[in-house]
Structure formats: structure tokens, C-alpha cells
Amino acid sequence: MTRNVAILGAGIGEKHLTAYARLTDRFTVTDICDLNTDRAQRLASQVGARASSELDAVLNDPAVDIVDICLPPPLHVPITLKALALGKHVILEKPIAGSLREADMLREAEANSSGRIFPVFQYRYGRAFEGMDRLRQAGFLSRPLVASLETHWNRGSDYYGIPWRGTWEHELGGAVLSHAIHAHDLLTTAFGPIVQVSSFLATLVNPIETEDCAAISLRMKNGATATSSITLGAAGNTSRLRFIYDDMTIESDNSDEYPYTPGEADWNFQARDPLRQAEVNDIIASIKHGSEGFEGFCTAIADALDGRPGNEVTLDDGIAAIELATAIYHSDRIGSQISLPLDRILSICNGLTP
Numbered sequence: 001m002t003r004n005v006a007i008l009g010a011g012i013g014e015k016h017l018t019a020y021a022r023l024t025d026r027f028t029v030t031d032i033c034d035l036n037t038d039r040a041q042r043l044a045s046q047v048g049a050r051a052s053s054e055l056d057a058v059l060n061d062p063a064v065d066i067v068d069i070c071l072p073p074p075l076h077v078p079i080t081l082k083a084l085a086l087g088k089h090v091i092l093e094k095p096i097a098g099s100l101r102e103a104d105m106l107r108e109a110e111a112n113s114s115g116r117i118f119p120v121f122q123y124r125y126g127r128a129f130e131g132m133d134r135l136r137q138a139g140f141l142s143r144p145l146v147a148s149l150e151t152h153w154n155r156g157s158d159y160y161g162i163p164w165r166g167t168w169e170h171e172l173g174g175a176v177l178s179h180a181i182h183a184h185d186l187l188t189t190a191f192g193p194i195v196q197v198s199s200f201l202a203t204l205v206n207p208i209e210t211e212d213c214a215a216i217s218l219r220m221k222n223g224a225t226a227t228s229s230i231t232l233g234a235a236g237n238t239s240r241l242r243f244i245y246d247d248m249t250i251e252s253d254n255s256d257e258y259p260y261t262p263g264e265a266d267w268n269f270q271a272r273d274p275l276r277q278a279e280v281n282d283i284i285a286s287i288k289h290g291s292e293g294f295e296g297f298c299t300a301i302a303d304a305l306d307g308r309p310g311n312e313v314t315l316d317d318g319i320a321a322i323e324l325a326t327a328i329y330h331s332d333r334i335g336s337q338i339s340l341p342l343d344r345i346l347s348i349c350n351g352l353t354p
């Protein structure tokens, strides 16, 4: 069956549209809504959808099954709440909320709706991560030791020319919340939940309110540790990941070819026991190119809605990302280590929810 999707926001919404256009047996994009009607029209004409600028009219259309929210961050919570109250499913771009209180409101609204929320973490979908899953199934990767993450990207005046970016009020956070949120999601997917955070944030690259550099130390519930290094002042764009387990070292592609689709590259999987390397190579070689990035993300949602859950991003994952970001900001603000779970009164932008 196919489900009718309305895409709200035609910036990154264009990439979502490309994925839906490859999955026409699962999704039909019926509406593109954007205040910028030229932008909406350009996307809508690619798939024969309607273009409009009226959010409420699109939300109230009973034919729309899924609302895909690609709007600036402050609209994420209010539009999600409206959509859930109307029984729609919501695909929700990052960050899902700016505070834990808001994140909890989403949880309550989802519990009271026939609709579900699917936070967007499309980096999870790619053959490198499928490789990690298969290795786990084969008995590898049971004891994580240490991980290092680098979100070393290049953002300048062009990027910050869009007025909502770089502000606490409209972006809700900086590079930690907007850019490294993907690497942090990959870390928790690979290593499990985080229990302690210590961080240093700085604004060194662009004349913006929010941070654009960070050094973060993390302790996982299972005892493993990790570091995350972030800058928007690198010469190019690289997302570099190293996951070290007691039986294997896994390293992402280090070129600048795959900054936003790291799982689609060829990674290096090195067994600690050289006698097991051939087995590892066979597992990795057996993985074919499948649905990656947004396409993989949307496929997992369609499967979940069709009664085959397990591979989709859940609201709990989105809330965990907000809790981690909150802890990172709070640690830098108070100059101390933070333990999770957090007091729900904390928020990202000002430390405390009013």
C-alpha cells in the first residue's frame, strides 16, 4: 500500500522528496508546502504534487497520512502536536525539540494519538551499519571499548545567510545540536546509552550566537568511553568515525566523499584476532548496496507502519538525542561533568526551562 505524504518545507525537504520518488510503491507525495511558493512549486512539479503555502490547510486534509516536517526548528514541536491531534504520522527533522520538557510533551502527544513520530536520523542507513549488525549477529562486537567521532565540516557566510541559522531563538543550538547530532546518534546506536558527559564548547569560526566548535568526552552505560570533536571551520567536510571493540577496530572512510552519508562508503573492519579476518571479510563482502540514507530511513518507516517494526527511528531515539545535547550544553555552562538521566527542567538554549 502507499501512504500520502505532505512535505512541509522545501529546503532539505527536496532530499526527502528524492527518497519518496524512489519508493512509489510505499509513498505518494501529495503536497509540498512552503511560504516560498516558488520553492514549493519547483518540488511539487517534480512529482505532480500540489504546491501551497498554507500549513493548516495541508494538516487538515484528511487524505494526508504522513506529515513530513522540514521546517525551521521552532516549528517542529507545535506543528507535530497539531498533526498528532489530527491522527497523522509525523516524520520530524532534527532537532525534534529544544528542551526535555518539549520532548516529553511529544511523548505524551504520541501516546494519545493514532499517529507516530519518526525523528529523522538518516545517517543510520547504509551498508557500513548493516555490516556492523551482521557482525554482531555473528558474535562479534559484544564489548565496546572506545569510540572517536569527528564532525569536521565547513560552514561560512553562505550557510549563515539563512537568517534562522546560528541563533538560539531559531536554530535552538549550534553545531552540537544541528550538525554533530548525527554522529552522536550513530555512537549510541553502536555503543548504547550514555551516562556521563563532559564538554567544552566555543564559537570560533563564524560571527554567530551559538557554538561552532566543541570537544566532548562521553562515558557509556556499558563502561566504554568516547570522544566527539566538532568544528564548522574545517577546510572540507569529513565525518570520521572509529569504533573499537575488544575483538575489532572499525573505521569509516576518511575521505571527504561521504560527509553526510558515511554509512554508504567502504569501511575498514579489522579483527583483533588475525585468524578471524577472513570470516569478517566474508560477512562484509556479502552485503549488497540497498536502501541507504533517506531512502533506507523511509523504507524502515513504511515497514514499521505495515507491521514490521524494528529498523525505524523511534521517538525515544529522538528524545535521547535531545537529552544528550542538553547534557553537553549544561556541562560546558557549569564547567562540570554531567550524569544522565537529566532533570527534565533543563533546556538547551538557556540552561533552564521557564
Ligand SMILES: NC(=O)c1ccc[n+]([C@@H]2O[C@H](COP(=O)([O-])OP(=O)(O)OC[C@H]3O[C@@H](n4cnc5c(N)ncnc54)[C@H](O)[C@@H]3O)[C@@H](O)[C@H]2O)c1
Pocket (backbone or CB within 6 Å): 008, 009, 010, 011, 012, 013, 033, 034, 035, 036, 039, 053, 055, 070, 071, 072, 073, 093, 094, 095, 120, 122, 162, 178
Ligand atoms: N537530516 C539532515 O541531515 C538535515 C539536513 C539539513 C537540514 N535539516 C533540518 O531540516 C530543517 C529545515 O532545514 P533547511 O536547511 O531545509 O532550512 P531552509 O530554511 O532551507 O528550509 C526551510 C523552509 O521552510 C519554509 N518555512 C518556514 N516557515 C514556514 C511556514 N510557517 N510555513 C511553510 N513553510 C515555512 C521556508 O520558506 C524554507 O523554504 C531544520 O530543522 C534542519 O535542522 C536536517
